[in-house]
Amino acid sequence: MESRLDWDGWNYGRASSLDAGSQRFSVKNNLVKARIYATGLGDYVLKINNQKVGDQLLAPGWTDYLKKVYYQTYDVTSLLKSGENQLDAFLGNGWWSGGLGWGGGFHRYSQGPLRLLCQLELTYADGSTEVIASNKDWKIRLSPVIYDAMYHGEHYDARLEAKGTDADGWVTPVVLNDAQNPTTLFGPNKDPNVGEKADIFDMKKMEVVAQEAPPIRVTETKKAVTVTEPKPGHFVFDFGQNMAGIVHLSIPKATYSQEVVLHFAELLHEDGTVAQENLRSAKSTDRYICKSNGEAEEWEPMFLYHGFRYVEVVGFPGKPTVENVIAKVIHTDFQPIGEFSASEEILNKIYSNAKWTLKSNALSIPTDCPQRDERLGWMGDAQIFVASSCYLMDINSFWAKYARDIADSQHPSGYVYDVNPKMVVGGPSKPAWGDATLIVPWTTYEFFGDKRILEKNYESMKAWVEYMNTHTSTKKAGIYYFSDPDEKWFGYGDWVPVVASPGKPIGGAYQIYSNTLLAKAAHVLGKTKEAETYAALAKQYTTKYNELYFKDNNYEGKTQAANLMPLSFGIVPEKLKPVIAKNVADDVKAHQDHLTTGFIASQQILPRLTDYGYNDLAYKVATQKTYPSWGYMAENGATTMWELWNSDKERPEGMNSRNHFAYGSVIEWYFRYLAGVEPIEPGFKTFRISPKPPKGLNRVNFSYQSLYGPIVSNWERKDGKLILNVTVPPNTVADLELPLQAGQSASLEGKKLKKGVSKLQPGSYQILIQ
Structure with a gap:
């Protein structure tokens, strides 16, 4: 798919790895539609008028950046107002330059800088359009995210948040469209693997294409089932479930410059503190530095995820409750079927x-x-x-x-x-x-x-x-x-x-x-x-x-x-x-x-x-x-x-x-x-229902939302009989193969079924085996 984005808009910041960019612009009356097309190397988060754009996380996602990067599309009409508006972009290392792999994470596509490609298209009632794109008119500065690495954690210093003034460290970015850099995909050495040479990343050879798979999103939240204090000031939150995600930190009364540290783990030591030994070189530790005295503050990381069941919180002002550290489960947002x-x-x-x-x-x-x-x-x-x-x-x-x-x-x-x-x-x-x-x-x-x-x-x-x-x-x-x-x-x-x-x-x-x-x-x-x-x-x-x-x-x-x-x-x-x-x-x-x-x-x-x-x-x-x-x-x-x-x-x-x-x-x-359900023709156009009830198992319930509708195969032993309930969706045919033992017979709606395969047309059926 051809890119909607203009190659001349690749902005990047200074040689640091963490940047924030901003652009102020005016919107005329009678706006009817506004869309943003955006991507980055590595991850980006957009805000309009201090409201987050979209609900995606870790955009643009991980691809072979040597070949392609995805862009995302957002409808932002509701976030804009007539008059002056502000578009902010936060950039983090993500999979691009944060370091991957064991032994310290030396494997990466680049050591920076980070880059953003962004285009806001405004459409008005009279049919006229405007485009606000990432270019040299933007301003950039170091962001409050003072450190981020996918394995090691994100550190956020809230004291460094922009105050909204031009004197707040903002500088003009460089537009970068044709950069090359060596990669260390297979390590920092010249040739750590036989026959492998360091690839060269070349922006001119990288495609920008529309995202194809569902984005990563928060799919549910979890409160801790217990909070313990195994050591003074060390509070361990057990969420009762191993997961991938982040946590949302809420501090009712902050203390200026207080650092709150969160350690993530799958396991606990015998003394009740988190055990991170199986994470190997991954530090898996987030840090938040408070910006106020006595005020409520909230924070969650933008550019990583953790695998964890337990979080050990150190430095929290006061004693936290289950409301103060909430787990957010994140993954590619596919739907259960x-x-x-x-x-x-x-x-x-x-x-x-x-x-x-x-x-x-x-x-x-x-x-x-x-x-x-x-x-x-x-x-x-x-x-x-x-x-x-x-x-x-x-x-x-x-x-x-x-x-x-x-x-x-x-x-x-x-x-x-x-x-x-x-x-x-x-x-x-x-x-x-x-x-x-x-x-x-x-x-x-x-x-x-x-x-x-x-x-x-x-x-x-x-x-x-x-x-x-x-x-x-x-x-x-x-x-x-x-x-x-x-x-x-x-x-x-x-x-x-x-x-x-x-x-x-x-x-x-x-x-x-x-x-x-x-x-x-x-x-x-x-x-x-x-x-x-x-x-x-x-x-x-x-x-x-x-x-x-x-x-x-x-x-x-x-x-x-x-x-x-x-x-x-x-x-x-x-x-x-x-x-x-x-x-x-x-x-x-x-x-x-x-x-x-x-x-x-x-x-x-x-x-x-x-x-x-x-x-x-x-x-x-x-x-x-x-x-x-x-x-x-x-x-x-x-x-x-x-x-x-x-x-x-x-x-x-x-x-x-x-x-x-x-x-x-x-x-x-x-x-x-x-349950005995499997496709015969691709996509379950025809499929088999052939349950195999073993001795000792009395019931199975199964449903599957196929392209044609729900497939059901439920069976239960009752009073010496096996009752099988099945559903065949419209425009499909099911081959029913019954688990008949010697001396058993089967009937459907009072009619005896022959041994072998029975063709079932769309509908719901109950089969009795005795």
Whole structure:
């Protein structure tokens, strides 16, 4: 989309990183419409006549700034008045120059300066228009935000707020349209990653395009459930929920120059103070300096977010109450579309944890965690959770945006990066991580039926597949594998499992899966020849995979994960599928009905057990409350998903997040198997209702707001019968597959149903199984 913004308006301030800009202007009578188009490098906040413009946060959002930046559009008619008005802009580092990544946050697109591009268009009743744009007529000054960094905190000195006079430090800005600067995306050194060179940021090569995905907003507020004082003057607010957000600070009676300090954390020490060890180098501390004596003051940060459940407040004038520190939950503002509940409470707790983890890790991009010195767009986490997220939220445009981030960051050779927008971790991507290039757009297409995500990303998808298919390892072994120069490390493997599995075969398994998905995408787009080519390659690599990695009725490693991946990706020969499924089931039983899987295979274990006749065993695994299990997390205080199965037992410092959505992929099984709802045609034009009630579970309620209307699949055991209530929305057809046991029969409105598939037209139905 062509930019509405004039390139000649890029303003920037002095060589500091924190600035505020202002422009006074007059509005004539009979104004009928006023719109602002704005963007920035990094984040910006606009105010008109001291009222905030819009409700977006962290605008313009995180993109691969080397390629594009989004602009936002605001209707500001109601904020203007006839006569003199004032437009103020506050700029902060955000993702642009605040520093990202572990080890101190040295990874960045720029060290400054910050830049603003802004255009206010006024339309009057007589049809005349005026434009007030960012240019050399503006004035700039250092803002009261004296420090901001996404990981470390925001410091605000209210004493430095502008008094509105020209003598208040205002100077003329420089207009900047063609700047270049080296980046340190992969660290401050010349070449910290083999084959990676420092990119050059060039404003002339950066596109300014309209924002595509929903903005980041405050979606709810929370008061603390308790406030304690573990040490004199140290007040700890427990909000009862791990989240991503900020807090609103209210001080009833301020003390001039008093500094109020807020420390954010997921955990507490034994003495009740906040524990920040697992944040690693992230300081996660905000500071506010009061400007008055005895007056009420309020403040909240503008240019960052924290991952937290607890806030420790130090230096508060007096004793705070729950009204003085209010948590604001923020995330990309997608709307809920899926709801689930069950008679087994541990399932409901796990479901809530997964939902909260999604909200905590969707801020412009899908992040791994919201709290420590990382918060990066890891692709492995994204592809594992994408299907679950599509059941939960109207998230189509969010994933479409992320797919473009992957494509924008892609290396010219075709490889993609583990993290997108590319940052911190050099390429090429590792197996199961790089394959998000295909899994994310294909899964999103399946759920929402918009093939534009395939059209826009097909060449990127193809380039990654071709990278694997023509890789040296593929030529050498007949199938792809990732390795380091010494061939001792083969990627991340089934990340953080209970029992490790061989990493080398995972490259080939995902190569087969990605070729298969590319063939499907090519077919959808009418690329028949390419569809045939990649389907044939998937078959060829499947043969080679079985030659190399299958032995003694097991796949190399003989672990749950080693057998689950080929079973999930269609690699196992048909006659051997029951054998491999039994291997998985037997291994689960040998571990007292527990899984041993990591990030990748945990998504697969319950579906494959159910697919091959072990649904009751899958349910036992799903509802375990002892380690390792999802229930173990919930029973031990988790309100979001952990990064490790035993995050409570591992040392707190280091890699130990309490808010990681990869293991939240379990809830896909809730929707697709317990409720039994899944798309057949993209967008649920036709869909399957095939619930799989396990022993010990008495009720499931599920609803999904599809593009055509609500889909409902509710079932309940009552008086020895199973009652199934379903709703099929207009202009769709459902394939009903009933969970009939031997000797059971089913009836619909008094009419007996045959075994097999029944076609249900739009409407609501009650089916009785007895």
